[in-house]
Amino acid sequence: MEFTWTNFFSVTMVLFAVIDIIGSIPVILDVKKKAGDINELRASLVALGIMIAFLFIGEKLITFLGIDVNSFAVAGSFVLFFLALEMVLGVEFFKQDETAHKTATIVPIAFPLIAGAGTMTTIISLRSEFSQLEIGLAIIANMLIVFFVLKLTDRIGRALGDAGIAVLRKAFGIILLAIAIKLFSSNAKMLF
Template sequence: MTFQHYLLGLFAVANNIPALPLHMNLCRGIDVTGQHRMCAVATGSSLVTMAVSLVVGAAVLEFFGISIAAFRIAGGLLLVSSGLGMLKSKCDEPGALIPLRLSEMIPMAVVPIAIPLTTGAGTMSTIILFAESAGSLTGMLRIAAAIGCVSLVNYVTFFYSPAIVRFLGHTGMDIFTKIFGLITLALGIQFIITGLSAAFPALH
């Protein structure tokens, strides 16, 4: 697979659009330094989760005796469910100000903003399956580069989320969510087809 394939697949499942309303709500009333810290913690947590999935995900499957074909089918079903949810969802408005100190908000930047709103089970499944199909060090480096690019975009999106939401409006946010949902749905179906073909060669 090409770098562009990995990048598009990860953008579909690891975008932080669902986390933006909560992130904006938390960042109200804090200074720029605090906002930078919130963005860095949320993005860093997401990056670490994706990196761990890339490095040890296949070993975990092997430890539990789960075949790649079975995991492809399960991951595909998960992505289909996630994609359908994104197609049906609406982006909520940021709620009222939550009066929390920065020290109380940092854990929320990890859970739920980074995990699972930005990097959930669907993202981890996608990375593990990408890593399994990479087949070479070059392929793994392409996936790692895609993870880095997605993380950079997520950081910028978090930091400029108020301006982005004002520019797109709720209709624009809904459109973006549905586009990513459609890509996620198609990716999940492709994983299921590949998994079934591997598990049942007669179907190929």
């Protein structure tokens, strides 16, 4: 496949929608509140590394492990489902342990929030229509956007205030819940 700018922008927009870094702002603020500050550059680089690695070896890796793409997507839908329930209902399913402040940059920010099952499944799906160069460049473009949004989350949080964050958290929790259900329903039927 030959590189085209149209394809690059298409892949970039698809990945932007799936990563949904703007919608993740309430989750990021919540993680910062629970675990302390996060390293934006490290989170972006780790997510970039995961996605680039998955672009080249992801399908082979999950096949080698005896997992098909649909099972992987269904497992990811459960994680997203519980994250969404936390956001909508205000309950805590994912308990932070004493090492949370050391690992919050990687888990849950870099993985699974940014480079999660939905993103990985999308990358595998995009390989059937677009070149690896287009997908790779789109991943890099999205990670630049992610880095800047992560850098600005505190400012965005202050601008929105507690009430704005609460509304945003509930609204995006419902959207995340819908994405989890869609991811589950579109992949679960392939398992049986």
